[in-house]
Amino acid sequence: MSKVLVATEKPFAKAAVDQIKAVVTKAGFDFALLEKYTDKSELLEAVKDASALIVRSDKVTAEVIEAAKELKIVVRAGAGYDNLDLEACTSKGIVAMNTPGQNSNAVAELAFGMMISMARNAYNGTAGTELRGKKIGIHAYGNVGLYVAKIAQGIGMEVYAFDPFVDAEKIKADGVTPLASVEELYATCQYVSLHIPATPQTKESINYDLLRKMPKNAVLVNTARKEVIHEADIIKLMNERADFAYISDIAPDNKDAYTPFEGRYFFTPKKMGAQTAEANINAGVAAAEQIVDYIKNGNTTYKVNK
Template identity: 30%
Template sequence: MATILITPRGYAKYGAAYKKQLESAGYEVDWNDTGKPLPREVFVEKTKQATGIIVGVDSLDRDLLLQCKNLRSIVKFGVGLDNIDLPTCDEMGIKVGRCIGTNSNAVAELTVGMMFAAARDLVGNVIHVKNREWVKPTGFELKGKNIGIIGFGNIGKNVARMAKGIGMHIYAYDIFEIPQQVLDQYEATQTTVDEILTSCDFITIHTPLTDETRNMISTGEFKKMKNTAILINAARGGIVNEKAIYEALKNHEVHAVCSDVFTSEPPQQEAWIDELLAMDQFILTAHIASRSQEAEMNTVIRATEVMLNNLE
């Protein structure tokens, strides 16, 4: 019997009914219900036998894919495909799908939450209070501030919707021309990355990680920003150069940086990384932006649909 391998823990937690749907369609389902990531060697051996894979962050590189003689479909339990060797999939005739839009609201909400947290020093102040230090920082409001949204897809549009409700001035950049009716809907102005860097109080990033976007924000870009600016990256590690974050915060070139991602997750233990993590003005979460109950359920449903369609 053809096997569908499912590695994301979110699918095991929320997808029992959809596992049965795959089984009813004639597939054996091998899912990761351990509550832990699959060890690499286990993932490799299971992948070699699978007809379909619903995958999270596990790497499907060329060397592994070439050993997968039965594999016909891969579905990313999310959006970013940077952990899947797409040219090799194309070469081997493996269909690749993803779950566009299922977690857009969740990621946008975390992005805006980070904006509030950084503007009012919430994380640092909570830590101070827990340490019995009654410190009372004076922050600033989001209303009336300029927000620059780099990447105006589903997540970027949701951030714009929320920012509009707050009363912010919205500037958007995308590699594609944004239709005027879309800009009007969000009361947004399309502009350049350079203009966003120099004029915006908040800058949020919602682009995929590609050769073009790797280190898109680095030392030169930080020097263009206001020293009161707050940068939020809820996209992918590697888009913002972390050593440049460290230098910019150390030199007070920007007010704060918030990130849900890091190039190496979890971050490696190096002196400068330890110092960065200890800074009050750097907020790092453990790649949780998409992890709401609603988003997990949406993604389970979409991943199942895409897999079944790919295997028809």
């Protein structure tokens, strides 16, 4: 019988675990749970007889893959999957998947929560500014980008997007203005909401030359990955431009360097884009359903490795 292991150092909510278990057991599979583990050895032991694995931000390394002798599929409950060693999965014939779209609204709402807080000076009693009428650029127009666009339109912002992998006509159909280059996006928009994945091509690609093009009172909003930011370049720009602000859904490695820029930055204490009850359940249940569909029907719709 197939065994589905949910291994999460940062646990799912109980409601999510209950629904994941219901999906798995209804399909006739065994269910196992490893939560709040403190040592990698616990994960290595737990995966030994697992046919399928669901993780959140947990690192599924080559060592984990090697220990998981029965593993057929691993699913990252969320959109990003840089915590999965895709090459190791492929070498062992293991299908790796993500659950795109399940956390999208939660991430988009967090982006706007941080933007509004920055615009209103963290509610410190002083006069702030409004988002209505401002230009926002969406860098990567995927599931999260679409939700960001919808919220921005509801607020009354002018919405632009750049994504070389999305047809311009589709972007236009959503009432968003597509731009021809990433440079044009940053030069046009006071706010830029960042949604690119961390890949060898994108790491540290958000750099000084790009960010200095942004208009006066620029705000960079990062709910993607910290690795895509050139951290030293952000500090350089903030030293040069007192009007530039940076807000991010995870603190950069050099967060102490931001101390002189009080009021112009905000970092969540840990990655919180998917930290809502709804997203927690949606991503976990989607992962379980994808596992069942793959094992029973061979469906590889959300496969991310070759």
